[in-house]
Amino acid sequence: MIRALLPLALTLAAGAAFAVAPEDQSPPTSTPTTTSCEDGQVWDTESGACVAIEQSRLDEETLRRTARELAYANRSPDALALLARSTAPGASEVLTLTAFAHGRAGDLDTALPIYGAALTADPDNLLARAYMGLALIAAGRPEDADVQLSEIRARGHAFDDEEHEPGIICIAVPILTRSGRVLGAVSVTSTSARTDLDGLTRHLAVLRRSVSAIAGEAQDWRFPDQAAE
Numbered sequence: 001m002i003r004a005l006l007p008l009a010l011t012l013a014a015g016a017a018f019a020v021a022p023e024d025q026s027p028p029t030s031t032p033t034t035t036s037c038e039d040g041q042v043w044d045t046e047s048g049a050c051v052a053i054e055q056s057r058l059d060e061e062t063l064r065r066t067a068r069e070l071a072y073a074n075r076s077p078d079a080l081a082l083l084a085r086s087t088a089p090g091a092s093e094v095l096t097l098t099a100f101a102h103g104r105a106g107d108l109d110t111a112l113p114i115y116g117a118a119l120t121a122d123p124d125n126l127l128a129r130a131y132m133g134l135a136l137i138a139a140g141r142p143e144d145a146d147v148q149l150s151e152i153r154a155r156g157h158a159f160d161d162e163e164h165e166p167g168i169i170c171i172a173v174p175i176l177t178r179s180g181r182v183l184g185a186v187s188v189t190s191t192s193a194r195t196d197l198d199g200l201t202r203h204l205a206v207l208r209r210s211v212s213a214i215a216g217e218a219q220d221w222r223f224p225d226q227a228a229e
Contacts, residue, residue, distance in 0.1 A: 076105035092122035
């Protein structure tokens with residue numbers, strides 16, 4: 001888990017480059033939806049067969065995960081059709097996925113306002129900020145992308161909301177020295193069956209104290225690239 005969170009630390013430490021959150025850097029695991037089903041279809045676990053999207057009965061969690069998989073597989077129209085069936089169309093995560101699908105299809109003019117709506121719904125949605133930053137760079141607006149980077153850095157933490165493994169959630173804070181060296185990250189991981197992201201947020205103060213203590217101890221550490229100093 002720590003290795004997976006290092007890109008987050010780099011995001012928070014970066015001065016010029018726009019890195020993305022860890023869940024951005026790993027495409028979702030393929031399922032029969034993208035390996036077996038034709039366009040316009042998704043995999044139905046209960047029947048063990050592909051079904052038309054308009055006939056699908058995916059629960060909300062599976063719907064969102066499947067929409068992300070479809071977008072990554074360059075099936076944005078199917079991702080958008082599936083997201084249109086969400087029971088929470090105004091939720092920040094659903095808006096983020098909708099914008100992401102438009103962006104994957106090359107429609108940045110549509111994607112960017114939807115990212116804005118996602119952030120209005122949840123200003124702490126760091127995944128939306130990371131995706132939006134990348135879209136802004138693609139749109140030739142690096143100054144606006146820097147605004148999103150600043151917002152990510154100001155918040156100083158990020159969540160993994162089952163993006164890597166179904167049922168596994170996490171909150172993490174990067175360990176940074178005063179010089180900006182990235183040492184790693186400290187996280188608290190649980191299962192969605194035991195708690196939710198709001199529950200994990202209660203550990204944020206302890207995580208910040210822990211990384212501060214580690215970073216303080218690390219000020220006197222010497223690293224291989226300092227051997228010649």
